[in-house]
Amino acid sequence: MFENVVYVIIYGLIFASLYGIMTVGFSLVCGLGGFFDIALPAYFMVGAFMIVELSPYLGNGTMLIVAPGLGLLCVAHYLLFIRPQRDNPYRVFFATILLALGVESLMAKFFSSGYTFKIAPLLSGNVNIFDVEIRQQLLLGGAVGWIALFGLRYISHNTNIGRAVIGIPQSVRGSQVIGLDVVRIQAIVYGVGGVLLALGAYFYGGYLGVSVHMWAYPLVIMFTITTVGGLGSINGIMIATVLVGWLEVAVVTFIDPRIRAFVILSLAIAILIFRPRGLAGKRIG
Amino acid sequence: MRSGEKKPDLDSDLSKRLLGGRPLSRRQFLKTAGVAGAAIGLGTGVGGLLAGCGDGGSSGTTGASGDVIKIGIMGPMADPTGMNVLRPAEMMIKKINAAGGIIGKQIEIVGPIDDHWETAQAITAYETLLKEGVHVILSGSDDNVESALLSRIGQNPDVLYLSMFASTQGHMVNVRDDYEKFKGYFMFTAIDDGLYYCVEEPAIMLKEKFGWNKAYMIREDMVWTEGIEQYFKDSAPQKGFEIVGIDVVPLDVEDLTPYFRNAEKAGAQMIWTMISVFGEKLANQAWDSKVPIAMFGHNGILNDYGYWERSNGAWGPMATTSTWGSLEKHSPEWRDFLTEWFTTYSDDPRTPMWLGECTWRGIKAYQEAVERAGTIETDAVIKELEMTYYPDAPVAGGFYGPGEGIWPHTWAMPIDEAERAKADPTRGEGLWMSSTLNPMTQWQPKEIAPADSFVLPGTPDDYGRLVTIWPPALAGGEYQLPPFFPESPNA
Numbered sequence: 001m002f003e004n005v006v007y008v009i010i011y012g013l014i015f016a017s018l019y020g021i022m023t024v025g026f027s028l029v030c031g032l033g034g035f036f037d038i039a040l041p042a043y044f045m046v047g048a049f050m051i052v053e054l055s056p057y058l059g060n061g062t063m064l065i066v067a068p069g070l071g072l073l074c075v076a077h078y079l080l081f082i083r084p085q086r087d088n089p090y091r092v093f094f095a096t097i098l099l100a101l102g103v104e105s106l107m108a109k110f111f112s113s114g115y116t117f118k119i120a121p122l123l124s125g126n127v128n129i130f131d132v133e134i135r136q137q138l139l140l141g142g143a144v145g146w147i148a149l150f151g152l153r154y155i156s157h158n159t160n161i162g163r164a165v166i167g168i169p170q171s172v173r174g175s176q177v178i179g180l181d182v183v184r185i186q187a188i189v190y191g192v193g194g195v196l197l198a199l200g201a202y203f204y205g206g207y208l209g210v211s212v213h214m215w216a217y218p219l220v221i222m223f224t225i226t227t228v229g230g231l232g233s234i235n236g237i238m239i240a241t242v243l244v245g246w247l248e249v250a251v252v253t254f255i256d257p258r259i260r261a262f263v264i265l266s267l268a269i270a271i272l273i274f275r276p277r278g279l280a281g282k283r284i285g
Numbered sequence: 286m287r288s289g290e291k292k293p294d295l296d297s298d299l300s301k302r303l304l305g306g307r308p309l310s311r312r313q314f315l316k317t318a319g320v321a322g323a324a325i326g327l328g329t330g331v332g333g334l335l336a337g338c339g340d341g342g343s344s345g346t347t348g349a350s351g352d353v354i355k356i357g358i359m360g361p362m363a364d365p366t367g368m369n370v371l372r373p374a375e376m377m378i379k380k381i382n383a384a385g386g387i388i389g390k391q392i393e394i395v396g397p398i399d400d401h402w403e404t405a406q407a408i409t410a411y412e413t414l415l416k417e418g419v420h421v422i423l424s425g426s427d428d429n430v431e432s433a434l435l436s437r438i439g440q441n442p443d444v445l446y447l448s449m450f451a452s453t454q455g456h457m458v459n460v461r462d463d464y465e466k467f468k469g470y471f472m473f474t475a476i477d478d479g480l481y482y483c484v485e486e487p488a489i490m491l492k493e494k495f496g497w498n499k500a501y502m503i504r505e506d507m508v509w510t511e512g513i514e515q516y517f518k519d520s521a522p523q524k525g526f527e528i529v530g531i532d533v534v535p536l537d538v539e540d541l542t543p544y545f546r547n548a549e550k551a552g553a554q555m556i557w558t559m560i561s562v563f564g565e566k567l568a569n570q571a572w573d574s575k576v577p578i579a580m581f582g583h584n585g586i587l588n589d590y591g592y593w594e595r596s597n598g599a600w601g602p603m604a605t606t607s608t609w610g611s612l613e614k615h616s617p618e619w620r621d622f623l624t625e626w627f628t629t630y631s632d633d634p635r636t637p638m639w640l641g642e643c644t645w646r647g648i649k650a651y652q653e654a655v656e657r658a659g660t661i662e663t664d665a666v667i668k669e670l671e672m673t674y675y676p677d678a679p680v681a682g683g684f685y686g687p688g689e690g691i692w693p694h695t696w697a698m699p700i701d702e703a704e705r706a707k708a709d710p711t712r713g714e715g716l717w718m719s720s721t722l723n724p725m726t727q728w729q730p731k732e733i734a735p736a737d738s739f740v741l742p743g744t745p746d747d748y749g750r751l752v753t754i755w756p757p758a759l760a761g762g763e764y765q766l767p768p769f770f771p772e773s774p775n776a
Contacts, residue, residue, distance in 0.1 A: 007546075112633060114364035115589075116565040118573075118596045126575055135573060207573070208539050209566045217539055252543045258506075258535050 016245030017145025022200035025193015031232015035089035041215040042100035048205035074194030116209035141203030230278025357414035360425025369640035473643035479719025481516040487755035497554035504559035558582030572599030575769035591633035606639035608679035610726030610753035611761025612739035682720035
C-alpha cells in the first residue's frame with residue numbers, strides 16, 4: 001500500500017508537470033482570446049515527430065532546433081490562421097478542429113497511423129525511490145516541467161508582459177484602453193506555448209511513444225486543466241495539473257486504468273457545475 | 286500610445302470576442318466544451334470521412350466482364366494492416382496478369398476501400414465492392430468490424446470473402462452451422478485456439494529452459510482475446526503454469542507501465558500478450574521500463590521490418606505471427622517473395638505482418654482453386670478452396686470442407702505431424718486442428734543474433750535481425766535474455 005501511495009505521489013507530480021507545460025499555451029490563449037485553439041495539441045504531435053525525425057542527425061541538440069521551431073510554427077499559426085478570424089470564437093473553434101484533423105491525416109500519410117516511434121532518451125537508467133522504479137528520463141521531464149511552470153509563474157507576476165497576460169482576460173477593453181498590444185501579447189503566448197509544447201512532446205512522447213493519434217488524450221487533459229484551473233491562470237494551471245496528475249495515477253493504480261478519462265472528465269464537469277470560473281480563475285469581464 | 290501605433294478598434298476588440306463583452310458564462314463554456322467533446326469523439330470518424338473521399342471504386346477498368354476477375358480490397362488502409370493486404374495483392378496480381386491471368390482472365394483490383402477500423406465504413410466498403418461486381422473480397426477488417434459484416438456476408442454467399450485479420454471462433458460458427466449461407470467465407474488467420482497454442486507452445490519451451498512457470502496475460506479489449514483468455518484459464522494450469530494475473534487493456538491505451546507493474550507485483554515470470562493493435566507501443570515501453578519479465582505473444586506490427594529503426598532497437602519482447610524471421614529456414618518461394626516486397630517498396634511496411642502472409646496464401650489459394658476448377662463459378666471454386674493445403678507456407682495448413690471437421694473454412698492443419706508433411710493429408714472429424722505454427726520471433730542485435738541469419742538486401746549492417754525461436758522447424762536461433770534481466774548474459 002505504502003509503495004502504491006509513493007507511486008501515485010511521484011508519478012502524479014511528474015505527469016502533472018508534463019500536462020502543465022502542455023496546457024500553458026492552450027489555457028492562456030483561451031483566456032486572452034476567448035476561443036479554444038484545438039490545433040495546439042496537433043502541433044504537439046507535430047513537435048514529437050520533428051524530434052523523431054531530427055534526432056538521428058542532431059542528437060542531443062535536437063531540442064535546440066525543435067523547441068524554437070515549434071514556437072515559431074505556433075506564432076505563424078496564430079498570425080496567419082487565427083488572427084484573421086479571431087473575432088468569431090466559434091469559427092476559430094471549428095476551423096482549428098478541422099485543421100487538427102487535417103494535420104493528423106497529413107501526418108498519417110507520411111508516418112502511417114499504425115506505427116509507434118520512439119524518442120531516444122537523454123538518460124536511460126531507472127531510479128528507485130521507496131521501492132518505486134522510475135525512469136531517469138521521466139524524472140528529468142518532471143523536473144524540467146516544474147522549473148518551467150514556476151519560471152512562468154515568476155514571469156507572470158514580476159514582468160510587465162506577464163502581468164498583461166494575466167490581466168487582459170479580466171478586462172480586455174480596459175487593457176486596450178491603456179495601450180496594451182493584445183495581438184503582440186497573444187503572439188508571444190503562442191510562441192512560449194509552442195516551446196513548452198515541444199518540451200512536453202519530448203518527455204511525454206519519449207515516455208509513451210510517438211504516433212499520429214498521440215494528440216487526442218492530451219486535448220482532453222488540456223480541456224480539463226483549463227476548466228479546473230480557470231481560464232488564463234498560471235496558478236490555476238499549476239493547481240489543476242497536480243489534481244489531474246494525482247487523480248489519474250490514483251485511478252490507474254487503485255481502481256481501473258480504463259476509467260481514468262471518465263474520472264478526469266467528471267472532475268471537469270463537476271467544476272463547471274459548481275465553480276464555473278475554475279479553482280483559481282478570476283471573473284472575466 | 287506611441288505615435289503611429291494603430292488605435293485599438295473597440296468594436297472588434299477582445300471583449301467583443303469574449304462573447305459580446307460578457308463574461309464567458311458556464312452555459313457558453315459548457316456548450317462549447319460539449320461540442321468540443323463531441324467533435325473529439327467523432328474526430329476519427331470525421332477524419333475518416335474526409336480521408337475516405339476519393340478512395341474506393343475500381344482502380345482499373347470498370348464494369349463486369351466475363352474476361353475479368355474482380356478482386357475487391359478493403360480494410361484500414363491508412364494503417365500497416367490494410368497495406369498488408371494491398372501490397373501483396375498488387376505484387377502478385379501484377380505478375381499473374383503478366384503471365385496471362387487466371388484461366389485466361391485478367392485480374393482487376395477494385396479499391397482499396399478504407400474502413401478506418403469502423404463498422405459503418407466497413408459496411409459501406411463492403412456494399413460498394415458488391416456494387417462494383419467483385420468476385421472475391423480480400424479483407425483486412427478486424428474482428429470487431431467484421432462481426433458487423435457477417436449478416437451481409439451471409440446474404441451474399443456467391444461472393445467469396447477471404448478474411449485476413451479475424452480469428453474469432455464465433456465467426457466460424459456461422460460457417461459450421463449455416464454452411465449454405467456462409468460458404469463463401471474463409472478465415473486465413475488461425476482461429477482462436479490456434480492463436481492461443483502458438484503462444485503456449487513457446488511458453489512451454491521457455492519454462493523447460495528457464496524454469497519459469499508464473500504466467501500473466503495482458504490482452505487487448507477485443508472480441509478475439511476473450512476466447513483466448515478462456516483457453517489460458519483452462520489449458521495453462523494443465524501444462525504446469527500458475528496463472529498469476531490477467532489484465533484487459535483498452536485499445537486506445539497510452540501508458541502500459543501500470544500493467545507491467547501489476548505483473549511484476551504478481552510475481553510473473555512471463556507475460557503472454559494478446560495484442561493486435563498496440564504491440565509496438567508495448568514493446569517500446571517494456572524496453573524503456575526495463576521490465577525483467579519475458580514478454581511474448583501476438584504483438585501485431587512489432588513484426589514489421591521498420592520496427593528496429595522506429596524503436597531505436599528496443600528488442601525485449603517477442604512476437605508471434607511473424608512470418609519473415611529467420612528467412613533462411615523458409616521456402617525459397619516465400620523468401621523470394623519477401624525479398625521482392627522489400628525491394629519494391631521503400632516505405633513501411635517493407636515486410637509483412639501476419640496479414641501479409643495470409644493475403645499471399647489467399648491469392649495463391651484462389652488462383653489454384655480456379656485453375657483446378659477451370660471456372661470462376663463460385664461453388665466450384667469453393668469446393669477447390671476446401672482442398673487447399675500448403676505444408677511449405679510460413680504458417681503451414683489449409684482448409685477443409687463441411688462434414689470434415691469442427692471448423693470448416695478456417696486455416697487448420699493435421700494433428701498428426703506425419704500427416705502434415707503430405708501434400709494432401711487425410712481430412713476428417715477429429716484429425717485437424719487450428720494451425721498452431723505461427724512462428725515466434727525476437728528482434729536481436731546483430732552481435733548476438735546467429736551469424737547465418739538471412740539479411741534482406743540493402744539492410745544496414747548494424748540493423749537488428751528478426752530471429753525465429755519457435756517452432757523448431759523454422760527456428761533460426763534461441764531466445765535471448767534482454768540486457769536488463771538480472772541473469773542476462775547480454776547485459
